Amino acid sequence: MAGSDDTRPQYHIATELVHMDSDNVKDNYNAASVPIYQTATFKQTQADGTGGEYDYSRSGNPTRTAVEAHMAKIMRAERAFVVSTGMTALDVILRLVKSGQEIIAGDDLYGGTNRLLTYVSQYNGVKVHNVDTTQPEKVAERLDPVKTRLVLLESPTNPLIKIADIRTIASKVHEQCPAALVVVDNTMMSPLLQNTLELGADIEYHSGTKYLSGHHDLMAGVIGCKTAQVADQLYFVINSNGSGLGAFDSWLLLRGVKTLAIRMDKQQANAEQIAEFLEAQGLKVHYPGLKSHPQYELHRSLASGPGAVLSFETGDVGVSERIVESARLWGISVSFGCVNSLISMPCKMSHASIPAEIRKQRHLPEDLIRLCVGIEHVDDLVSDLANALRKAGITVKQ
Ligand SMILES: Cc1ncc(COP(=O)(O)O)c(C=O)c1O
Numbered sequence: 001m002a003g004s005d006d007t008r009p010q011y012h013i014a015t016e017l018v019h020m021d022s023d024n025v026k027d028n029y030n031a032a033s034v035p036i037y038q039t040a041t042f043k044q045t046q047a048d049g050t051g052g053e054y055d056y057s058r059s060g061n062p063t064r065t066a067v068e069a070h071m072a073k074i075m076r077a078e079r080a081f082v083v084s085t086g087m088t089a090l091d092v093i094l095r096l097v098k099s100g101q102e103i104i105a106g107d108d109l110y111g112g113t114n115r116l117l118t119y120v121s122q123y124n125g126v127k128v129h130n131v132d133t134t135q136p137e138k139v140a141e142r143l144d145p146v147k148t149r150l151v152l153l154e155s156p157t158n159p160l161i162k163i164a165d166i167r168t169i170a171s172k173v174h175e176q177c178p179a180a181l182v183v184v185d186n187t188m189m190s191p192l193l194q195n196t197l198e199l200g201a202d203i204e205y206h207s208g209t210k211y212l213s214g215h216h217d218l219m220a221g222v223i224g225c226k227t228a229q230v231a232d233q234l235y236f237v238i239n240s241n242g243s244g245l246g247a248f249d250s251w252l253l254l255r256g257v258k259t260l261a262i263r264m265d266k267q268q269a270n271a272e273q274i275a276e277f278l279e280a281q282g283l284k285v286h287y288p289g290l291k292s293h294p295q296y297e298l299h300r301s302l303a304s305g306p307g308a309v310l311s312f313e314t315g316d317v318g319v320s321e322r323i324v325e326s327a328r329l330w331g332i333s334v335s336f337g338c339v340n341s342l343i344s345m346p347c348k349m350s351h352a353s354i355p356a357e358i359r360k361q362r363h364l365p366e367d368l369i370r371l372c373v374g375i376e377h378v379d380d381l382v383s384d385l386a387n388a389l390r391k392a393g394i395t396v397k398q
């Protein structure tokens, strides 16, 4: 880990989230909160343009450096970067892939990720294989020691909450394709619940728009790299295309991440109760905290909790629409990871950019409802959901 000090105690992640290493916060006045360096350029002392630690905010900014160093510590990364959105994080990573090379990705993945992968396959001469990542052998079948450059995983997947055995897949990839990189979108778990670099990934990225910030008041992406070599390549891209996060949003992200543990603990506890309530109604619920989840044990071996996003099927699109529109506390909205609870229909919202025939091929149910559980009182959330189910014609057992 960058800048690690062997004599420093290793604290629990909930503690690490709150405390910043003091050498990451250089400030003339000992400000308790990292200052927002809202500046495009920095004065130099030498005629050759040197003499200052920073020269231009596209290349580096002290507020951004502070949150990047903090995220590297939290993710146990050699180096971390913060960029303008989660999709920008993926876009920066995809610059590592050249024409003629191949990517292996899941067949259940965020709609925007699918859209960007489709773009690179159409315009950049990159072949993308979409496979069922719940089966490591399906990934292994597509590995090519010469062509495979990236293996891109989500676990749990968005929106069907399937689990990829990151550990097994990473070891197969590294064994068969030493030049390939394993990349994991860890947005749904956050670094609090799952550390994918320790599970074998080379790059972990997040939509910082979600749990890391927690309040839906900014867009951000976070990338953690296992090696300095990959980090140098990604920094070159970020400096070249100007995708680094601005100072104010860096500051907001840093403020948000400090409360990640307390938010996620509450959101997850609520989600567990809501998943049990829905399952008790006879609905098909996708949530790795339920023993009925086909990969319950696998998920427990990868992560320290099931998180706070779940989805369920009603068997009828009209019924699902009535449930979504009848909820009062659950806001109809895309995104997740915020303190307030959200309800959505992925096929009509977050995953609408995946063409209908591909959604069908990949068995993405049109009636699927996704719940992103917040920190409200769980009784209010259950009661609001029960009312919505009743309004949609479902008999509710309490
Ligand atoms: C799993 C996942 N990864 C990445 C993204 C992209 O993040 P952003 O919206 O910050 O670009 C999203 C949602 O947008 C997502 O759900």
Ligand SMILES: N[C@@H](CCSC[C@H](N)C(=O)O)C(=O)O
Residues within 6 Å of the ligand: 110, 112, 158, 333, 334, 335, 336, 349, 350, 351, 353
């Ligand atoms: N209209 C947006 C939809 C964003 S979905 C955001 C989030 N990842 C989710 O899963 O809810 C788009 O076209 O990208």
